[in-house]
Amino acid sequence: MNCVEFRRQLTVDPRADAADFVRHRAECARCAEAAERALEFDRALRRALDIAPPAQLVDSVLLAQATEQRRRRTAFRRTAMFALAASLALVVGVVGTRVEATPLSTQAVAHIEKEAFVLKGGIAIDASEVSDAFAKRGLRLDHIPMGVSFVACCPMGRHKTVHMLMSEGDDPVTVIYVVDAHATQREEFTRDGWSGRVLPLGAGSLILLAHHATAFDRVERAWRGAFES
Amino acid sequence: MSSKQRQFDALVRGYSADLFRYAYWLCGEEALARDLVQETLLRAWKSLDSLRETAAAKAWLITILRREHARLYERKTPQFVDVDDMDVADSGESRAPDAAGEEALIRSAMRRLEPKYREPLVMQVLGGFSCDEIARELNISSAAVMTQLFRARQKLKAMLSNTHGEAEVHELR
Numbered sequence: 225m226n227c228v229e230f231r232r233q234l235t236v237d238p239r240a241d242a243a244d245f246v247r248h249r250a251e252c253a254r255c256a257e258a259a260e261r262a263l264e265f266d267r268a269l270r271r272a273l274d275i276a277p278p279a280q281l282v283d284s285v286l287l288a289q290a291t292e293q294r295r296r297r298t299a300f301r302r303t304a305m306f307a308l309a310a311s312l313a314l315v316v317g318v319v320g321t322r323v324e325a326t327p328l329s330t331q332a333v334a335h336i337e338k339e340a341f342v343l344k345g346g347i348a349i350d351a352s353e354v355s356d357a358f359a360k361r362g363l364r365l366d367h368i369p370m371g372v373s374f375v376a377c378c379p380m381g382r383h384k385t386v387h388m389l390m391s392e393g394d395d396p397v398t399v400i401y402v403v404d405a406h407a408t409q410r411e412e413f414t415r416d417g418w419s420g421r422v423l424p425l426g427a428g429s430l431i432l433l434a435h436h437a438t439a440f441d442r443v444e445r446a447w448r449g450a451f452e453s
Numbered sequence: 454m455s456s457k458q459r460q461f462d463a464l465v466r467g468y469s470a471d472l473f474r475y476a477y478w479l480c481g482e483e484a485l486a487r488d489l490v491q492e493t494l495l496r497a498w499k500s501l502d503s504l505r506e507t508a509a510a511k512a513w514l515i516t517i518l519r520r521e522h523a524r525l526y527e528r529k530t531p532q533f534v535d536v537d538d539m540d541v542a543d544s545g546e547s548r549a550p551d552a553a554g555e556e557a558l559i560r561s562a563m564r565r566l567e568p569k570y571r572e573p574l575v576m577q578v579l580g581g582f583s584c585d586e587i588a589r590e591l592n593i594s595s596a597a598v599m600t601q602l603f604r605a606r607q608k609l610k611a612m613l614s615n616t617h618g619e620a621e622v623h624e625l626r
Contacts, residue, residue: 272559277473
């Protein structure tokens with residue numbers, strides 16, 4: 225290595241340690257002197273570039289990572305819960321398990337909200353029409369309570385029902401017999417301005433809805449009598 | 454604490470400062486450099502399993518940081534402020550006044566250096582990378598790296614010579 229080559233290498237990397245570079249520095253006093261100046265500049269350059277990082281840099285990175293981890297875990301849990309819910313829904317749908325997602329009372333209120341016209345009441349219809357409606361649902365009733373002014377075989381959600389209206393003075397009572405869902409217990413409720421009662425009856429459930437519950441006991445007795453006779 | 458978390462903590466504590474310095478000289482903004490370090494280390498956390506050798510951690514992190522910077526650069530073009538000295542703390546705690554002034558001049562000159570010269574010089578001086586390692590990182594030949602380092606030091610020398618007449622420090626003849 226000659227002086228030109230040495231100076232060139234010195235400019236590229238003052239800390240070079242190749243054998244011929246080191247040898248030339250040892251043999252050439254002027255190049256050794258230049259190398260010493262270059263190293264001094266290199267040290268000054270290093271000090272100049274060595275700016276101090278922000279005091280809280282490490283803590284802020286670790287905090288950001290911990291926060292990100294929590295966020296991801298939360299997102300994962302949400303996804304897992306969603307997947308679990310979807311799986312359950314699938315199981316319910318496929319297997320046909322009678323898992324009631326929405327209470328009968330809630331479904332009944334939603335149902336009559338859609339069919340508000342039937343609440344107007346009116347003249348009592350013939351008992352045979354009511355019997356026919358139950359017959360369509362696979363039920364035979366020998367005795368039909370008096371005062372039914374409307375009857376229809378309605379779907380309520382996924383349930384099969386016989387939907388009726390009984391004229392009880394100024395406050396008609398909606399009577400819904402759910403054929404395919406047996407209430408596990410008696411329930412009194414008020415929801416969205418309605419008073420209601422759900423009770424097990426026969427193989428299904430009887431639901432009573434009205435603005436006031438004053439006639440419920442009488443209507444219930446009438447329908448218990450119809451089913452138990 | 455999991456072993457992965459311990460490894461990450463060690464990386465953060467061991468390399469945050471170096472990454473910050475590198476990021477600063479890459480982008481020229483202290484706040485941006487801090488963000489770059491954070492993004493780099495968060496990305497590192499996500500792919501920590503791909504780090505096979507601890508000895509390669511620094512180069513690995515620098516690679517991530519450069520990618521993050523490139524990603525950022527697509528949205529923003531930061532500029533080095535061409536002032537005599539920005540309000541950037543140096544890590545020297547008791548520096549002689551003349552030495553401090555000299556370093557300020559060098560920093561100012563570094564900011565004016567074109568990125569293609571500044572980056573390999575920072576990698577060499579701060580990172581301690583060899584020409585071959587810089588070449589791999591920048592995806593250019595070793596000869597090109599040597600040329601850029603040569604020119605970087607020459608330009609720096611010229612700027613400093615023009616700035617103050619004391620050739621003793623930066624004379625590279």
